[in-house]
Amino acid sequence: MSPATLTGVGAIALWAFLALLGRWAVPLPPLQVTALAFAVGGSLGLAIVAARGKLARLRQPPLAWAHGVGGLAGYHALYFAAIAWTPPVTANLLNYLWPLLIVLLAAPVLGMRLGPRRLAGTALGFLGCALLIGGGAAMPAGSGAGLLCAVAAAVVWATYSVTSRRMAAVPTEAVAGFCLGAAAMAGLAHLAFESWVVPGARQWLAVGLLGAGPVGAAFFLWDVGMKRGDPRLLGTLAYAAPVASTLLLVIAGEGVLDARVGLAAVLVAGGGLLAATAR
Template sequence: MTSSPPGDPPLSASRRATLAGCAALALWAFLAPLARLAQPLPPLLITALGFAAGGLLGLAVVAARGRLGALRQGGLAWAHGVGGLAGFHALYFAALALAPPVEANLLNYLWPLLIVLLSAPLRGLPLGRQRLAGVALGAAGAALLLGGGASFPVSALAGFACALGAALTWALYSVTAARFAAVPTEAVAGFCLASAALAGLGHWALEPPAELTARHWLAVLLLGAGPMGAAFFLWDLGMKRGDPRLLGTLGYATPVASTLLLAAVGEGRLSGRVLLATALVAGGGLLAALAGRREVAKL
């Protein structure tokens, strides 16, 4: 088959969408450090406030573009959006609160591996040997970070279970996003606000009241502007119109970056194990990227 001509619109759109997904991955590297900055706020309260900030910012952009009509979606689309966003973050923040943050954060980042693997049966996308090799390298890096001296106290089992639940929730939400390709990305603003309301009700019913300081408000605003705001819109574009296999494999770089940032704010320490894991993760992402370029060249 011949190569697509330069400037081919569908190919260009796919590349831009994949780059948008990569930008979301970069923003999510800051999710754990900002969540720790918001401690000791209860998990559901952090979820509610972060989504409220992100949803309101997104709503302002949607309104400015005259696209408020995009918020009118069917019940299944709302269930997918709210269930994925609210479910993942409630579980993730609970994991960070109940377990050692570095270990819980890294265990949650099994979701890139799950995305790559679930893309085959759920979306009919081939993996290929080179992409599987990239997945294996990334998995080895994640395993090295979780093992080799990492501490797993018995009291943290509930937190680790939440981290695993968060990983599965986000992988399923991401892979099934293509089935809602007709739902415009602007609708994510509504999903964020609905998630904020749902988490707020959960906080009111299940968690003790908390007093917010200036540090907490700063953390919430930063969460809403980045990893709990803009990142969702970018990820929605990437998963619906980009390459989920490549994004899932490149997602292995996010736990490395997040771990480095956690160490920088005093929540962990750097070691030779972390540096070796970084090399494995980067190598896996490179293999997947090269596989994607070869597939595109055959189109």
């Protein structure tokens, strides 16, 4: 495994903690969490970029800024809303439709052929998600909005990831600017649509860890891995994230790993693995 690919694996490991830290931030509103976490992550990234004397690399065309800021802010606002308004294990697994959607979007966006193995893997993933919200699933009243947010988050991240391949010339250092832009965008939306909730010690800890890890360093690591490493291997390894993330939620007491959830996790991860290992 090349050093760049190993760097991308670090992002996958950090993303396994996204759901748990997001739950720790409750009851902060989703847009407030998004703004605070990106402010932390962007500030840390900007400090590193400045220390390396590469601030000039933040000068990118408007399209790159729109893509980076819109994708990062939109996905995380939807994701934090999903795990706040829906049982977190269910929302987390539904969100991990994004690797499967990447497979489907690769055909119309990047011109890559879809074979039977990829289609079979996609079908398994959707079957796992259908199991979560279909027969036997006990959903609290008012969970519908959270379920829609989880699916929408998957669509946004898959679209962002696939279209990122067309922006390989954008340097990794620019991610620091995108994070700060996402913080500003989420902050303005928070002021317009939400009420400020004073964070407690647990919420501040969650926001700090989110900004330092899965909503900060992970994007820099992933950018390096996707642009300089082996995206096929990283895509395959990414399907371990929903299983690891779900297990962390269960261990922390934020969910129950019953037979239905366990089978859904296997189907989502297994379907993604099947699709990613197709030639």
